[in-house]
Amino acid sequence: MLKDVVDVLADPIDGSALRGADDYSRLVSASGHSFDVAKQGYVTLSAGSGLNHEGDSLEMVTSREVFLSQGHFAPFVESVTEHVCHAAAATGAAEPVILEVGAGTGYYLSHTLDSIESSRGVGIDISVPAAKRLAKSHPRVGAVVADVWEGLPLIDASVSAIEVVFAPRNPAEFARVLVPGGEVVCLIASRGHLDELRAPLGILGVEEGKLERMLEQASGHLELAADPTQVEFTMRLDRASIAAQVGMSPSAHHVEPSTLRQRLEKLPDFMDVTARGTLVRMRKL
Numbered sequence: 001m002l003k004d005v006v007d008v009l010a011d012p013i014d015g016s017a018l019r020g021a022d023d024y025s026r027l028v029s030a031s032g033h034s035f036d037v038a039k040q041g042y043v044t045l046s047a048g049s050g051l052n053h054e055g056d057s058l059e060m061v062t063s064r065e066v067f068l069s070q071g072h073f074a075p076f077v078e079s080v081t082e083h084v085c086h087a088a089a090a091t092g093a094a095e096p097v098i099l100e101v102g103a104g105t106g107y108y109l110s111h112t113l114d115s116i117e118s119s120r121g122v123g124i125d126i127s128v129p130a131a132k133r134l135a136k137s138h139p140r141v142g143a144v145v146a147d148v149w150e151g152l153p154l155i156d157a158s159v160s161a162i163e164v165v166f167a168p169r170n171p172a173e174f175a176r177v178l179v180p181g182g183e184v185v186c187l188i189a190s191r192g193h194l195d196e197l198r199a200p201l202g203i204l205g206v207e208e209g210k211l212e213r214m215l216e217q218a219s220g221h222l223e224l225a226a227d228p229t230q231v232e233f234t235m236r237l238d239r240a241s242i243a244a245q246v247g248m249s250p251s252a253h254h255v256e257p258s259t260l261r262q263r264l265e266k267l268p269d270f271m272d273v274t275a276r277g278t279l280v281r282m283r284k285l
């Protein structure tokens with residue numbers, strides 16, 4: 001809940017500390033700004049008059065929830081959690097704060113919190129439908145709607161570890177909010193991810209040089225904490241799971257929905273599909 005993490009949240013306008021007011025129906029800052037807490041339990045922390053884009057739609061969030069609940073990405077969630085556990089333990093914090101950026105439904109963050117006793121989590125996503133799920137994903141999660149490009153509404157040096165799974169990154173802000181010795185654990189898609197689906201469905205592949213671009217973007221703020229590792233496994237997916245996977249992914253949005261439906265209908269009942277990601281650990285310079 002938000003009240004468990006309010007001590008690390010910051011006013012997005014001036015960075016001052018926030019506290020709950022009126023039985024946590026609002027968060028107010030030392031400088032007098034007020035942010036309403038939605039009845040679903042999330043708060044929007046934005047400096048502007050509104051967010052510039054919406055992130056994942058309700059349909060995408062629902063597809064994501066369906067797909068992830070079937071456990072197809074279990075090796076990804078295990079791997080991210082294992083590395084975040086190490087990173088959080090290394091900081092020596094008694095009640096480590098774990099931040100997930102682009103947290104979606106909270107699938108990864110809630111798994112991590114279950115694995116680290118007395119940890120607390122902040123999940124940030126720009127999508128309101130995602131934040132509604134996120135707020136209910138775990139008793140120790142505080143859900144925040146914010147744009148990672150605009151900045152992170154968090155106090156300096158307040159977070160032990162940051163996890164980012166297939167979501168946007170802001171290295172300068174990551175470095176600002178991490179405690180000394182804290183780490184960012186990123187999972188990015190690698191070439192070959194979901195390849196068996198690409199030709200039959202006409203969806204986009206993973207572009208070349210993704211890891212190199214990420215490291216370049218991080219330079220001056222973060223450095224590699226370990227050699228990047230590959231996480232790869234095969235998923236046996238039925239047609240409904242494939243439809244859910246496609247529905248949660250922006251890579252399919254350039255295909256006309258009726259064309260996509262026809263292509264999905266032509267697939268076999270089951271397919272073996274490769275999942276392949278690169279896990280990257282970075283620490284602040």
Ligand SMILES: C[S@@+](CC[C@H](N)C(=O)[O-])C[C@H]1O[C@@H](n2cnc3c(N)ncnc32)[C@H](O)[C@@H]1O
Nearest residue numbers: 055056102103104125126127147148165166167
């Ligand atoms: C591919 S999804 C991954 C969600 C989650 N990490 C998972 O793997 O289940 C990317 C997420 O990033 C969010 N997102 C996109 N742009 C964002 C931004 N500028 N700031 C914060 N979140 C953003 C989307 O709304 C979406 O939930």
